[in-house]
Amino acid sequence: MIYREAGQFKTSYAADQGIFPIRLDRMGMVALLLIAYLAIPAVANHYWLVSILVPFLVFSMAAIGLNILTGYAGQLSLGTGGFMACGAFAAYKLATAFPDLHIIIVLLLSGTITAAVGVLFGLPSLRIKGFYLAVATLAAQFFLIWMFNKFGWFNNYSPSGVISAPPMHLFGDIYITGPQSSPLVKYLFLLTFVAIMALAAKNLTRCKIGRSWMAIRDMDIAAEIIGIRPLWAKLSAFAVSSFYIGIAGATWAFIYTGSVEALAFDINRSFQVLFMIIIGGLGSILGSFLGAGFIVLLPIFLNNAPGLVGWHIPVDMLAHLEFMIFGALIIFFLIVEPHGLARLWTVAKEKLRLWPFPH
Amino acid sequence: MAEADAMNAAGAVEPRDVPSGETVLRLSDIELGFGGVKAINKVSFEVRKGEILAIIGPNGAGKSSMLNVINGFYKPQLGSITFKGETMRAMQPHHAAKNGIARTFQNIALFKGMSTLDNLMTGRMLKMKRNAFWQALYWGPAQREELVHREAVERIIDFLEIQAIRRTPVGRLPYGLQKRVELGRALAMEPDILLLDEPMAGMNVEEKEDMCRFVLEVNQEFGTTIVLIEHDMGVVMDISDRVVVLDHGVKIADGTPDQVRADQRVIDAYLGVSH
């Protein structure tokens, strides 16, 4: 079968407004979900689930969040780590203060709390733009990490400053956190949760609110004259973005690592997520996934590839090489394709749609 | 005209309940300065319902600043604006948009990363009511709302003959088409007053003719009041009902094209006679 839209006529705007207007795309999505829900659980081993798939899903969530703010609304943020920490510590306080709360409620509430914090630190965006704002978000990054690190109340006065997720049930007696939880349950739960959240994000970005974000990003003066309130557009972007990032932080602490300290969310975490959306594609939900996958897999590849061809590179040297490769890739993508992997995918599809005729 | 009927059916046109010729917008003694420079000096004029008013003048006369005052992007230091019976010191951009003032810009101000369709849909922003929760679900009321507005936008796309570029990101379009999309975005707001800042600048003859046709049709079929800035005197004299002439921030003439053409001060300003 060839990738074509010819012969697929749409008789209503509803059909034309769908997420996947082309039939083959819809089928591809179904196939992808089948693989994710059936094939991967059947073949993936413990290492794959714990070290690759679960962090990939957590990072995807964070990348979607940052992409909403930076990719769609055009507000550069270097405070992702701080907001992730906010979500993690909010979830911890909620789960320990109200042990009966369901994990989903805890996640959504911690996202909401992070959204409120995000709006607070987003207030300066009403008056400042571009790298001025980036510096302002650095204030959020350093202040939040310091706060969670210094005040015992946030970690229930644990001497090490580490928070550990209490064991929580998903349903029945199936654990989602704590030592009795199985990696497969974690993976399937995160897969469902992230898929739903990604769908919601996609819907937001193609609706009124998403268009108001992009309008502010592309030409804020014109947006204002059309009747978009910059205040509302920017703060809503900060709120929704922080909501996603907060949930990512909470799932990081509760489901991915199980226990975490504030320093796990330092400025390097912010850069890591920023790199995901640059490489994956600014202003693309699909790109958030591609970027997260790329950044999760690249270090694993770098660690194993030299060994496969018989080179032995010392561990610290590898870490430095990783830095260099990340830096070079960022520059490469910004030069060659600022819209990242997602745009390469779209361009490939556009070409394929017309293939084998050039026009 | 079939297109006009379609627009009428969608409620795109304000019914002409007020007789033509009534003042909808009055600017009184507007003064605007940047630092020490006076961009506009005690200018007063009015805009009448249903007319095409041209603002002309040499470069730096304060024409664009005038439009910026009308839709609230600049706040004049002195003077007042009366709009739909309400007098205020300065307009707020959001208030202007909500009360039916739309505009295009001299140096196109489109949302370059978005498609033509999305640019026009963004113009419908103020008419959409559903909250973020429904939008996230994209189901029920939010979806129905999107579809209603999509239909209205498609009518404008048909009217402006830009069907083929519906899905193209506007940053990739040629200049003339971008101007057309920008007009479309303003029309999507279903404005009472349309401000056009040099809608035909940099266009070839054919594109200019198309643009003139659109402007006239918008004015005649939908009753939209139009205020435009234009340098092409032929166009101005052909299509406008009245002309306001600015020079160095001061109004030097105001009247029908024929009156203005005969005005000695206008001739001096354009031929550069020293005053």
Add this chain to the structure above:
Amino acid sequence: MFFSWPFFFEVLIGGLLAGVMYSLVALGFVLIFKASGVFNFAQGAMVLFAALTLVGFINMGMPTAVAILITMAVMVALAYSIERVVLRPLVNQPPIILFMATIGITFFIDGFGQTLWGSDVYVLDIGIPTTPLFFGDILVNSFDLVAAAVAGLLVVVLAIFFQKTRVGRALRAVADDHQAAMSVGIPLRVIWVIVWSVAGLVALVAGIMWGSKLGVQFSLVLIALKALPVLILGGFTSIPGAIIGGLMIGAGEKLAEVFIGPFLAGAIEDWFAYMLALVVLLFRPQGLFGEKIIERV
């Protein structure tokens, strides 16, 4: 007693002198921003890279002066490569894309420097005295005084370079208006290489001072981040602004740490500078010394 005036002045002077060190890093940012409109996030990485390279050559047994000369050459080569590989292909991109590209440069240089020279903490001693001096009751470290003198000298040299030389005039022309400068025949690429080289040399000076004070180590990059709030306070285009901003940040954070810190569990130096910048931005979005921007449509 916790508070006493001599102690206050000691902290204040210590803070001001530490602020000079921030100014040294901020100067590099300002130079590049003025001439190319690029917000160079990599300035901190260039500081570390310069210091690592210098220490590397000294540890190979070179005399200090020779090592400094070679490091200067390396910084010029780095500037040339950045212009060739990064800036030239990205010309005419929005500033935010260039900013993110310099984050890429940061990571690359960090990794490159440590791949070449290793990631240990190196001692850098080029013979600056560190004896404590007393002025009345107030204790001042002679190293800090030398640092202040070096910064002052650097500003004077830069001022002469910008005001009196032909290249300096061209740089100012480019800073004012790229296209106008090109139209009178100023070669933009050459100018960029020159200005990035000068920023590289400033980074070397900063690297020497910071490295002598704290040892040459990875955490210098984080210290360099502190130059960002300095820029916010001082404005991106003003060399005196960078100096004054640095002094304010240095003094402010030391005073806050010593006198407010104990009530807030300490270590507020981590974020104080950024918060101060944030508050200033809320009231003066253009910074303390920047010009008010008039938007046109």
